[in-house]
Amino acid sequence: MSDGANAHEPDLAVHVEDLTVSYQHKPVLWDIDLDVPPGVLAGIIGPNGAGKSTLIKTILGLIRPAAGHVYIHGRPYREQRARVGYVPQRSSVDWDFPTTALDVVTMGLYGQLGWLRRPGRRHLEQARHALDLVGMLDYGDRQISQLSGGQQQRVFLARALVQDSDVYFLDEPFAGVDATTERAIIDILRELRAGGKTVIAVHHDLQTVRSYFDWLVILNVRSIAQGRVPDVYTAQNLRAAYGGQAALLHSSDPVAGISLERE
Amino acid sequence: MPQLLAFLSDYTIQNVMIGAALLGISSGALGVFAVLRQQSLLGDTLSHATLPGVALGFMVSGSRHLGSIMFGALLSGMAAALLVLILTRRSRLKTDAALGIGLSTFFALGVVLLTRIQQSGNAAQGGLDSFLFGQAAAILRSDLWLMGALTLAALVLLGLLWKEFKLITFDPLFARSLGIPVVLLETVLTLLIALAIVIGLQMVGVVLMAAMVVAPAVAARQWSVRLERMVLLSALIGAGGGIVGALLSATGANLATGPLIVLAISAVVAFSLLLAPQRGLLRTALERRRTAAHLRGSRVLVSLQRLSAQHGDRSYRVEQGMLNAYHRQDTGAGLRELERRGLVRRAPHMPEEGTHWELSDRGHDEAERVLQGLDPGNGTANANSSGSNSASSSSGSKGVHGGG
Numbered sequence: 001m002s003d004g005a006n007a008h009e010p011d012l013a014v015h016v017e018d019l020t021v022s023y024q025h026k027p028v029l030w031d032i033d034l035d036v037p038p039g040v041l042a043g044i045i046g047p048n049g050a051g052k053s054t055l056i057k058t059i060l061g062l063i064r065p066a067a068g069h070v071y072i073h074g075r076p077y078r079e080q081r082a083r084v085g086y087v088p089q090r091s092s093v094d095w096d097f098p099t100t101a102l103d104v105v106t107m108g109l110y111g112q113l114g115w116l117r118r119p120g121r122r123h124l125e126q127a128r129h130a131l132d133l134v135g136m137l138d139y140g141d142r143q144i145s146q147l148s149g150g151q152q153q154r155v156f157l158a159r160a161l162v163q164d165s166d167v168y169f170l171d172e173p174f175a176g177v178d179a180t181t182e183r184a185i186i187d188i189l190r191e192l193r194a195g196g197k198t199v200i201a202v203h204h205d206l207q208t209v210r211s212y213f214d215w216l217v218i219l220n221v222r223s224i225a226q227g228r229v230p231d232v233y234t235a236q237n238l239r240a241a242y243g244g245q246a247a248l249l250h251s252s253d254p255v256a257g258i259s260l261e262r263e
Numbered sequence: 264m265p266q267l268l269a270f271l272s273d274y275t276i277q278n279v280m281i282g283a284a285l286l287g288i289s290s291g292a293l294g295v296f297a298v299l300r301q302q303s304l305l306g307d308t309l310s311h312a313t314l315p316g317v318a319l320g321f322m323v324s325g326s327r328h329l330g331s332i333m334f335g336a337l338l339s340g341m342a343a344a345l346l347v348l349i350l351t352r353r354s355r356l357k358t359d360a361a362l363g364i365g366l367s368t369f370f371a372l373g374v375v376l377l378t379r380i381q382q383s384g385n386a387a388q389g390g391l392d393s394f395l396f397g398q399a400a401a402i403l404r405s406d407l408w409l410m411g412a413l414t415l416a417a418l419v420l421l422g423l424l425w426k427e428f429k430l431i432t433f434d435p436l437f438a439r440s441l442g443i444p445v446v447l448l449e450t451v452l453t454l455l456i457a458l459a460i461v462i463g464l465q466m467v468g469v470v471l472m473a474a475m476v477v478a479p480a481v482a483a484r485q486w487s488v489r490l491e492r493m494v495l496l497s498a499l500i501g502a503g504g505g506i507v508g509a510l511l512s513a514t515g516a517n518l519a520t521g522p523l524i525v526l527a528i529s530a531v532v533a534f535s536l537l538l539a540p541q542r543g544l545l546r547t548a549l550e551r552r553r554t555a556a557h558l559r560g561s562r563v564l565v566s567l568q569r570l571s572a573q574h575g576d577r578s579y580r581v582e583q584g585m586l587n588a589y590h591r592q593d594t595g596a597g598l599r600e601l602e603r604r605g606l607v608r609r610a611p612h613m614p615e616e617g618t619h620w621e622l623s624d625r626g627h628d629e630a631e632r633v634l635q636g637l638d639p640g641n642g643t644a645n646a647n648s649s650g651s652n653s654a655s656s657s658s659g660s661k662g663v664h665g666g667g
Contacts, residue, residue, distance in 0.1 A: 093434045107437070
């Protein structure tokens with residue numbers, strides 16, 4: 001980086017320090033330090049209410065933290081907005097809104113377009129290309145309320161792809177989608193990683209953690225553990241995060257089960 | 264014909280028609296955003312909350328000058344919106360409760376101020392209470408210029424900020440991640456909706472103005488799948504309803520214009536809710552009935568197939584009364600439907616018995632297909648269920664899945 005002199009931790013894609021968030025005096029994130037190196041496919045896991053969504057919303061500046069700071073590729077988020085793509089939870093919008101899949105994808109370009117400019121032919125072409133990447137090219141003119149849950153999720157992913165960012169944040173991209181869509185999405189995320197991008201996804205299916213991710217953040221209000229999946233995805237860490245639910249892991253997740261027995 | 268021309272060239276009637284069209288255009292276009300942001304009640308609160316501003320505008324200017332009254336109305340409408348915003352952000356009050364509090368407080372204050380003015384004996388105050396229900400005939404050509412200028416300004420701003428307004432309405436969270444100033448734009452949008460209300464205040468009045476914001480948008484939603492068309496159609500419905508209401512009141516026995524405009528638009532709403540091709544209630548109900556009938560038919564078909572399998576006879580004949588008893592309902596309509604599709608046929612029977620039915624070859628195939636579709640472990644089951652899902656959601660409305 002040319003201006004590496006004033007950059008803070010420029011070798012990290014995401015660098016979070018001392019982050020604390022509270023809703024009406026109840027801390028939902030407590031003193032989080034987070035470092036994600038570039039070029040990884042990272043998962044954020046933790047039980048319900050662990051603050052997974054809150055963490056990425058705070059990193060993206062959508063929630064104001066009580067304390068702490070966030071750096072993306074060595075600079076504050078505010079300066080790096082153009083390098084960050086975001087896929088919100090699918091359930092966060094009303095899909096009965098009167099518009100088409102292509103139009104939703106084009107919205108990913110509104111930040112680059114700036115005020116008063118309308119998307120032109122070139123932008124629509126970019127949006128169509130993104131739809132093609134997620135296998136939805138034929139659905140561009142489709143009313144979004146007519147899409148299945150999995151198709152809606154792919155449209156959201158395409159909207160982030162069109163942003164052409166360096167760091168992608170995805171909030172539960174596999175929630176309520178069919179198996180085909182889940183495979184399609186993970187393939188795209190792997191391609192992004194192969195292209196040197198950093199991908200960070202909130203995830204809740206422990207069975208697929210090992211096969212999907214190479215970097216893992218285990219969260220439960222505090223950061224329990226983070227690092228390469230083989231080092232971090234241990235029974236001890238899972239028990240620390242999930243508490244009493246660890247017994248459940250033992251029976252349902254063969255991987256966690258094995259590591260439990262090894263102890 | 265000459266009478267009609269004379270009627271249409273009447274100065275007052277012209278004024279009222281132009282005014283009604285202008286207010287319909289502005290409230291129709293901007294109401295779309297209130298409805299899509301699920302803030303229909305905001306229109307109601309804004310319009311009632313303009314009343315103190317109407318009174319204060321009069322008190323300050325000392326006359327019924329429309330400009331100062333509109334300005335006062337806009338200010339007090341925005342003050343109410345601000346109050347609602349603060350209440351929902353700072354207290355634990357939910358939006359609907361905050362809107363209710365804002366509406367009633369400001370409206371009460373407005374009524375108090377109006378009675379105060381009426382007691383003051385100011386000669387110019389005559390008819391100020393017409394702002395409650397509107398008084399179209401009082402409109403002047405100079406008022407139209409003001410209304411026109413404000414409508415134009417609102418539409419230009421809407422055009423300039425089009426893509427931002429669309430994005431913050433559909434997905435405010437994503438908009439903020441792009442660095443778009445969502446709170447500022449939401450404030451501008453609320454201001455524009457308040458402006459649309461103020462434009463129509465003199466004609467329709469504070470009580471009914473909320474309908475002008477909500478009704479055209481609701482009707483337009485039934486017919487449009489794109490935001491552009493919805494806004495255009497909503498403005499057209501608003502303007503059309505305005506003109507029709509104005510004409511009705513001019514021809515009728517001196518009926519109030521504002522309520523007639525609202526009734527005209529309400530008629531369009533009722534028509535749209537019932538008959539719109541994709542989202543209309545009629546279409547939804549028909550679809551549900553068709554699905555239910557289809558399902559009943561399939562059940563009868565499967566019973567016939569089971570009976571014939573049990574008896575080892577592909578052309579086993581079943582009396583209709585037996586099927587009725589088995590299904591505990593009349594299967595006649597279902598059987599006739601199956602017959603029409605060529606899946607069952609009537610079989611010869613003894614004269615003293617009821618109608619007998621047997622499966623055709625195609626009926627056997629269809630029954631086989633239905634049974635396979637019911638097996639959850641079967642591949643075709645997924646294909647079938649996703650097919651019927653997309654069919655029922657293509658009606659474009661939620662909550663009809665019970666039929667599918």
